[in-house]
Amino acid sequence: AVDDNCxxxxxxxxxxxxxxxxxxxxxxxxxxxxxxxxCVPVAxxxxxxxxxxxxxxxxxxxxxxxxxxVDDNCxxxxxxxxxxxxxxxxxxxxxxxxxxxxxxxSPVAGRVTNSSDCNDGNANIKPGATEVxxxVDDDCDVxxxxxxxxxxxxPDGDGDTFGNASASPINSCNPIPSRVTNGTx
Numbered sequence: 680a681v682d683d684n685c686x687x688x689x690x691x692x693x694x695x696x697x698x699x700x701x702x703x704x705x706x707x708x709x710x711x712x713x714x715x716x717x718c719v720p721v722a723x724x725x726x727x728x729x730x731x732x733x734x735x736x737x738x739x740x741x742x743x744x745x746x747x748x749v750d751d752n753c754x755x756x757x758x759x760x761x762x763x764x765x766x767x768x769x770x771x772x773x774x775x776x777x778x779x780x781x782x783x784x785s786p787v788a789g790r791v792t793n794s795s796d797c798n799d800g801n802a803n804i805k806p807g808a809t810e811v812x813x814x815v816d817d818d819c820d821v822x823x824x825x826x827x828x829x830x831x832x833x834p835d836g837d838g839d840t841f842g843n844a845s846a847s848p849i850n851s852c853n854p855i856p857s858r859v860t861n862g863t864x
């Protein structure tokens with residue numbers, strides 16, 4: 680800003696640039712900030728105004744996009760280019776979810792990436808569980824007590840281990856108190 684060569688002009692013939700505040704020191708100036716024109720570098724300022732968050736040095740053009748809901752690379756879209764999965768509530772903690780899913784680019788606490796649980800209130804009831812004789816679909820295959828051995832049980836009113844031949848048997852996969860597996864009495 681001085682007429683160094685005494686020709687009546689100040690800083691003539693020099694190259695000027697616009698400088699913008701770089702508050703976080705990441706080399707990118709604050710977008711939409713006022714420019715300062717200078718023919719020498721200005722401390723704390725840079726020659727671009729492309730930083731979308733000048734208070735965070737990790738957010739800048741060209742930065743890696745992280746799964747955080749923030750536009751880390753200043754391209755106008757948060758979490759772009761990341762892999763998203765659908766996560767379902769796993770209320771009983773058995774590794775199998777249920778219900779409507781939520782899309783996210785990182786695991787969600789209390790949620791899993793499948794929705795194949797048929798009873799999310801009981802950790803013992805899930806796909807692949809062992810079917811037990813209880814009148815419940817333990818393995819979530821829409822069948823109850825399948826693959827188990829069933830037998831007919833007749834009433835044994837006198838306790839002699841022989842069932843009443845004239846009574847109707849009950850078919851069950853579990854023994855029934857006061858009933859036996861033969862109807863020969």
